[in-house]
Amino acid sequence: MSASLADRKAASTPPDLVEIRDLVVTFGDQPAVRGLDLTLRRGEALGIVGESGCGKSVTWLAALGLLPPTATVEGSVRLAGQELLGAAPATLDTLRGGRIAIIFQDPTSSLNPVHRVGTQVREALRLHRGMDHRAAAAEALRLFDLVGIPDSRRRVDLYPHELSGGQNQRVMIAMALAGQPDVLIADEPTTALDATIQAQILELLQKVQRETGMALVLISHDLGVVAELCQRVGVMYAGRMVEMAEASQLFAHPLHPYTKGLLAALPDLSGPRRRLVPIQGSVPEPGAMPAGCAFMPRCPDQQRQCTALPALRELAPAHHVACVRAPIMRAAP
Template structure:
């Protein structure tokens, strides 16, 4: 039996004939915390929405998604529904659009408890109260019958986490869970995720633009660009020596909190339109390190001796110390 909790193999996604995900291979081990980083439009969220069968009907999905060795992609709807919320749960970046505004919070949590654990009545309400206490909702007994608009943004995100935990998942996918929150509340949500993982032993996939947050919560990082993984490695190795020019660019764009103030080095241009990708490496038009091979040959994601993976014809050298210092002081 596989030692991995989830295995994605050659996962591809197209919308109306336009391919946006180009063969993602990714394993998530039991209890592991993985960060998925990259600019908006790189395919981070689409990867997991596709894996869980949450994309709209116009999406075409192929490849393999195995949970505990069992294939769920293309399987019966009942199989996917048993996995979603039970084995794998997902929290989204905007709780205000994920919580039903006309249904009381208690009912929304107990619905998940009934669906995934068969709890009803007083038992379901008692467990809902326990979950609200666990995620730090004050005065849960009084507030369980309130509507979502009667909670703050940070509390709504905590309630989303409580709903995700209702099915006692083995994997929690956190899709930019701190994006809409102020800095203080962001820190509290990150601390909560770290605490819950330590208490429950669940694996975590943390999707984020915030490399500082990723450094706090994850053990391994996957960098995505234009629908592909371009670099992957342990948190210490990748943060100390990012090899892909795109990864290096992400670090160079982080303001340093140490030493003299210097001008940030932005990555020029934008993520390419998936309808008009370059012939070779998709990052070539934005890359100052590109050579002729980059324009015509798409680099394969290959294994490196230190266990990392890289898709690049001309890797860069050691990261600037300032980038690492910036991350150390960011939180």
């Protein structure tokens, strides 16, 4: 007994890397994130899915202090115990690109067009790892090889416009890895890429995550992309988490009507062809959120009790759902 307690104390690194509590983000009077709780464990690949405007990107931009001053951010975001919200700009500057790296949908516009790609990666290495020029040059080449840029010795001297979109995304990943991050946030990293290039980048993300042991947050509208890469998946709707579970569990046994709706609306590449089942209506405007469950106006199973705000509850092991009807639906044969 006392030994196990000692063991627990000896484990100096707690398993939770990022803890988001009660995050609220508002632009003027328009809410974007409306009370979000989320835990990211060390080394896990977590997928966040949802449609445009659900707050899946804003959550992480807010956590990293990357939103414009017009946004109000409340709540708490802790990275290994350190509070990020309201942290000094200098603190955030060392964390961003250091312990937390982020890559975006459009790699070509994320890179500086007037600097060679190698220079940009070397700059990250000098900033976050304090390397001198010679060491940074060698490390940049190693990173270019790691992310699978062929002919890296020549490519480090090219400009972003001389590389394809897929190659630029590899450069972005190399730059993200330069700070040896604990977590990489990938916001729609393959949405702008062609299918065969998307497959290359997904394989690369999987490889670097395995080799570096960093955690990965994959934000995507594409359920398939998330299913391929992530162990755990959260589904967001209108600024809230509505369902969170192990990926296999979520896709095989979705419990929230919105998750079920998303899966029914999606055509598949195999199996019998069936008529798609759309979700009726559209996402509520941020300024006109219904009281209670935001999905209620579109929900095929709405009831009177849906006018109360549903809390995210654990209805099956590690399977959290924010729907007052879900337990009843689940109990039904």
